[in-house]
Amino acid sequence: MTISRNPSFTPSPTLRKNLERSKQGVTARLNQIWDRYEHLLRSDAIELTPQEIEVLHNVCQGSFIEPSWIECLQLEIMDSDRYAENDAAATSLYQKLSTANYAQKLALVERLGY
Structure with missing residues (x-):
């Protein structure tokens, strides 16, 4: 555009x-x-592996992304199928997001285009 x-x-x-x-x-x-x-x-923005980026894309797609959603992003990862299946990328992404502040989470979401 x-x-x-x-x-x-x-x-x-x-x-x-x-x-x-x-x-x-x-x-x-x-x-x-x-x-x-x-x-x-x-x-x-936190550095992510390609597999973690894939998990984050899957979680973000179709979501209404607003400030409180970003604040609790690690909970969205925990609710994902890949986390439930004990996927290593989802688990490591959850751990990174659990210690991240809001600015870091926002930067991640923005850098991925959401």
């Missing part, structure tokens, strides 16, 4: 308040938010 030079969007109420309070203007503030978010994605 190609975005036009000046895309139009409707911000959420909380984003609107943040943008309105900004002294730097809407475009500068949105770019600042994105730059900071992109850095978080690069720096906080």
Whole structure:
């Protein structure tokens, strides 16, 4: 998808308040938010094996991914068939996510495109 030079969007109420309070203007503030978010994605994502990535893709597909779901991501892994079957990749992914903070889980989900 190609975005036009000046895309139009409707911000959420909380984003609107943040943008309105900004002294730097809407475009500068949105770019600042994105730059900071992109850095978080690069720096906080946990390294996964290809098998762990496959488990995470399977868990994410078809899920409504919102903040509380991300917060409890390790429980979604535990509820998966592969974890129930004592799959090594699901078990190691569960262990990694159990010690991860929210930013690390968010970075993982985002890096996988969900």
